[in-house]
Amino acid sequence: MKTALYASAAVIALTAFGTNAAFAQSRDTIQIAGSSTVLPFSSIVAEEFGATFPEFKTPVVGSGGTGGGFRQFCEGVGDNTIDIANASRPMRDSEREACAAAGVTDIREVQFGFDGIVFASSAAGADFALTPVQVFKAIAAKVPVDGQLVDNPYKTWNEIDPSLPNQPIALAIPGSNHGTREVFQERVVTPGAEAAELPEGLTDEEIEAVETTFRQDVVVEIAGDYTETLARLTADPNTVGVFGLSFYDQNRDTLKVATVDGVTPSLETVAAGEYPVSRPLYFYVKGQHIGVIPGLAEFTEYFLSEGMSGNGGTLEGAGLIPQPAEVTAEVLANFQQ
Amino acid sequence: MSDTTLASAAERRKLVRAGLGRRHLTERLFRGFGILAIVLALGFVGILFTDVLRKGIPAFMQSNVHLAVTYDPELLKIDPAPEQAAGQSDADFRAARLAWERKVAMLNWNNVIEAALRKAAPEGFEIDARQILTITETDARHRVRERFAADPSLLGQTIEIDLLASANTDNWVKGNIDRNLGDAQQQLSAPARALIDIFEENGTITQGFAWSLFTNVDSRSAPASAGLLGALMGTFWMMLIVIVLAVPLGVGSAIYLEEFAPKSRITDIIEVNINNLAAVPSIVFGLLGAAVFINWFRLPLSAPLAGGLVLTLMTLPTIIIATRAALKGVSPALRQAALGMGASKTQMVFHHVLPVTFPSILTATIIGVAQAMGETAPLLLIGMNAFVAAVPATPIDQATALPVQIFLWQGNENRNFFEPRTSAAIMVLLAFMITLNAIAIFLRSRLEKRA
Numbered sequence: 001m002k003t004a005l006y007a008s009a010a011v012i013a014l015t016a017f018g019t020n021a022a023f024a025q026s027r028d029t030i031q032i033a034g035s036s037t038v039l040p041f042s043s044i045v046a047e048e049f050g051a052t053f054p055e056f057k058t059p060v061v062g063s064g065g066t067g068g069g070f071r072q073f074c075e076g077v078g079d080n081t082i083d084i085a086n087a088s089r090p091m092r093d094s095e096r097e098a099c100a101a102a103g104v105t106d107i108r109e110v111q112f113g114f115d116g117i118v119f120a121s122s123a124a125g126a127d128f129a130l131t132p133v134q135v136f137k138a139i140a141a142k143v144p145v146d147g148q149l150v151d152n153p154y155k156t157w158n159e160i161d162p163s164l165p166n167q168p169i170a171l172a173i174p175g176s177n178h179g180t181r182e183v184f185q186e187r188v189v190t191p192g193a194e195a196a197e198l199p200e201g202l203t204d205e206e207i208e209a210v211e212t213t214f215r216q217d218v219v220v221e222i223a224g225d226y227t228e229t230l231a232r233l234t235a236d237p238n239t240v241g242v243f244g245l246s247f248y249d250q251n252r253d254t255l256k257v258a259t260v261d262g263v264t265p266s267l268e269t270v271a272a273g274e275y276p277v278s279r280p281l282y283f284y285v286k287g288q289h290i291g292v293i294p295g296l297a298e299f300t301e302y303f304l305s306e307g308m309s310g311n312g313g314t315l316e317g318a319g320l321i322p323q324p325a326e327v328t329a330e331v332l333a334n335f336q337q
Numbered sequence: 338m339s340d341t342t343l344a345s346a347a348e349r350r351k352l353v354r355a356g357l358g359r360r361h362l363t364e365r366l367f368r369g370f371g372i373l374a375i376v377l378a379l380g381f382v383g384i385l386f387t388d389v390l391r392k393g394i395p396a397f398m399q400s401n402v403h404l405a406v407t408y409d410p411e412l413l414k415i416d417p418a419p420e421q422a423a424g425q426s427d428a429d430f431r432a433a434r435l436a437w438e439r440k441v442a443m444l445n446w447n448n449v450i451e452a453a454l455r456k457a458a459p460e461g462f463e464i465d466a467r468q469i470l471t472i473t474e475t476d477a478r479h480r481v482r483e484r485f486a487a488d489p490s491l492l493g494q495t496i497e498i499d500l501l502a503s504a505n506t507d508n509w510v511k512g513n514i515d516r517n518l519g520d521a522q523q524q525l526s527a528p529a530r531a532l533i534d535i536f537e538e539n540g541t542i543t544q545g546f547a548w549s550l551f552t553n554v555d556s557r558s559a560p561a562s563a564g565l566l567g568a569l570m571g572t573f574w575m576m577l578i579v580i581v582l583a584v585p586l587g588v589g590s591a592i593y594l595e596e597f598a599p600k601s602r603i604t605d606i607i608e609v610n611i612n613n614l615a616a617v618p619s620i621v622f623g624l625l626g627a628a629v630f631i632n633w634f635r636l637p638l639s640a641p642l643a644g645g646l647v648l649t650l651m652t653l654p655t656i657i658i659a660t661r662a663a664l665k666g667v668s669p670a671l672r673q674a675a676l677g678m679g680a681s682k683t684q685m686v687f688h689h690v691l692p693v694t695f696p697s698i699l700t701a702t703i704i705g706v707a708q709a710m711g712e713t714a715p716l717l718l719i720g721m722n723a724f725v726a727a728v729p730a731t732p733i734d735q736a737t738a739l740p741v742q743i744f745l746w747q748g749n750e751n752r753n754f755f756e757p758r759t760s761a762a763i764m765v766l767l768a769f770m771i772t773l774n775a776i777a778i779f780l781r782s783r784l785e786k787r788a
Contacts, residue, residue: 052439227747
């Protein structure tokens with residue numbers, strides 16, 4: 001018993017000293033966090049990077065949503081802060097200020113491609129051909145009827161528009177921690193509200209309230225990832241879910257996609273700019289960590305290479321919509337400044 | 338005299354008989370409820386286990402593609418590997434070798450895989466390059482390249498090699514995706530599906546035990562090769578830290594509190610707080626860990642060290658409480674006998690009391706560790722839910738843990754492939770838990786017999 005006690009004490013002491021010594025050396029693995037939409041792409045590049053460059057370690061990719069990623073990114077400069085924040089929307093001014101306040105001043109934005117946002121329903125259900133105004137009328141708490149703002153009276157889709165199926169309205173949309181939510185708001189709900197012809201004489205604040213207040217009874221906000229949205233659809237086949245195009249693409253056997261303004265979302269229609277609900281994807285590199293964390297610049301350049309995010313590259317196979325080569329060249333030039 | 342007794346006895350008997358039916362009924366009812374409760378409880382557990390087993394067992398088998406790969410010099414235009422020249426320093430040679438390896442990595446290995454697949458396909462089978470490459474997993478080119486990098490003399494030769502079939506191929510072969518769906522809903526193109534069926538018939542695609550589940554780390558670019566090795570090592574490091582820290586600290590504080598500490602208001606407060614700590618939800622420890630270990634002590638993110646410390650905090654109260662209960666249970670006769678023989682208090686505790694409580698402390702420790710092993714929530718908060726494609730060599734390397742890996746796979750977008758994989762990972766975790774608990778029971782019964 002006694003020897004066991006001494007042994008444990010020795011081990012504790014060793015651990016304490018051992019770890020102290022280890023912290024003195026700096027981290028040699030790139031640490032990434034942020035958007036769950038970007039995560040699959042980022043992880044694939046990380047793995048390929050580790051396999052191709054024998055001298056660098058495979059970067060570690062965490063999730064947490066775009067907002068969560070920026071929060072970690074802006075915690076400061078140093079070993080225990082992340083090097084790259086993945087984002088499905090550009091960084092906000094408030095986030096830049098938070099970053100600057102913590103000493104993160106050299107932030108390099110890298111745009112590497114596009115993603116479409118799709119409405120999908122259970123493969124066994126009815127077909128949907130949606131327009132932004134129909135989506136707005138389905139989810140807004142107050143909608144204009146005969147020039148008056150009234151509490152949303154619609155129960156089924158065909159009450160909004162006879163062309164839609166006779167199916168109870170139920171929508172699963174991404175929670176506010178997701179960058180997807182912002183794009184959904186900007187590209188679908190706001191144009192929908194404008195097209196719905198709100199009554200005259202509303203102040204800007206009132207209009208914003210109408211555009212951002214959703215019915216709680218039929219709209220579910222999903223804070224987790226797309227699998228959670230998919231689980232909702234399986235539980236209630238009447239639900240229409242909001243997904244990333246790449247997620248839908250891998251689950252075409254269970255999901256059916258809706259057209260928006262008559263355009264079917266696909267790699268081609270998003271790349272051509274025909275499908276209205278798409279957004280650029282980004283990652284942000286902490287400039288102050290370049291040269292400190294080995295491989296950071298190489299990783300960024302590898303990410304932007306033709307074989308990865310270019311036309312016909314590895315990421316296209318995983319559902320990324322490549323951006324024109326000129327845009328990539330410009331982004332790379334800005335990064336290397 | 339006796340008459341009245343008889344009468345009252347008869348009366349009493351009558352009274353008892355009248356109530357007998359009701360008493361039997363209550364007893365039968367209670368037994369019935371008891372059985373019902375057990376059936377329900379076992380039923381739920383049974384449903385859970387059958388579901389996990391039904392989904393998970395097929396994931397232990399994996400489709401492999403057996404190919405004859407030719408290292409065709411026409412396809413692989415590469416200089417011979419550098420040899421260490423006389424007088425060349427080791428550093429120079431390493432640099433030259435690294436540059437050569439980089440060049441090898443930049444070659445288009447997919448051409449080699451494609452040629453091998455086409456050779457295995459029937460003559461004149463029409464399928465384009467992109468479609469035929471969807472049959473093997475994307476890591477096939479790395480496997481073939483590694484063989485070449487290790488042995489550059491392979492150039493111009495043909496070797497037989499087993500490659501993993503892609504996740505989508507595996508889904509198709511196992512029927513995880515509905516085979517009757519139309520082309521638009523399938524992941525694989527029609528020619529690729531036809532070729533897979535041919536390969537299955539001619540023995541190019543076979544089913545084998547999924548060793549990759551245990552020998553590989555997590556992967557997103559090659560889902561079929563995703564394994565648990567990284568998570569297992571992460572869990573191992575964390576459990577090591579928990580055992581090394583929580584057991585001596587927990588047992589030590591329990592002994593002091595129970596045997597040596599004066600009974601005062603302060604010890605009362607400490608006791609109440611330890612009991613409260615045991616009831617604190619694990620997510621709170623996670624928040625605490627993120628604030629203290631990551632932000633204040635500046636421990637690395639996603640490292641088993643931080644995770645192990647958080648889990649230690651969580652396990653400590655369990656061990657303290659169990660050890661104290663065990664110490665309380667030791668008969669006073671033993672203590673008095675030891676003290677009566679002139680033993681000091683320390684001798685009494687360490688030579689006589691503690692050995693008797695050893696089985697209980699051991700059981701509590703193992704159960705505490707098993708609990709910590711299955712804990713997920715606090716680990717999410719210290720960044721252990723990151724995608725890590727490397728085996729952690731030390732406790733300060735980034736890693737993930739077994740339960741977190743289950744959480745991550747459950748969120749993977751390739752549902753058809755990862756649903757079974759997730760269940761397989763659950764089975765691995767459960768196997769560990771059951772083993773740990775079995776060891777606890779075995780040790781307890783053995784040691785108790787001896788004590």
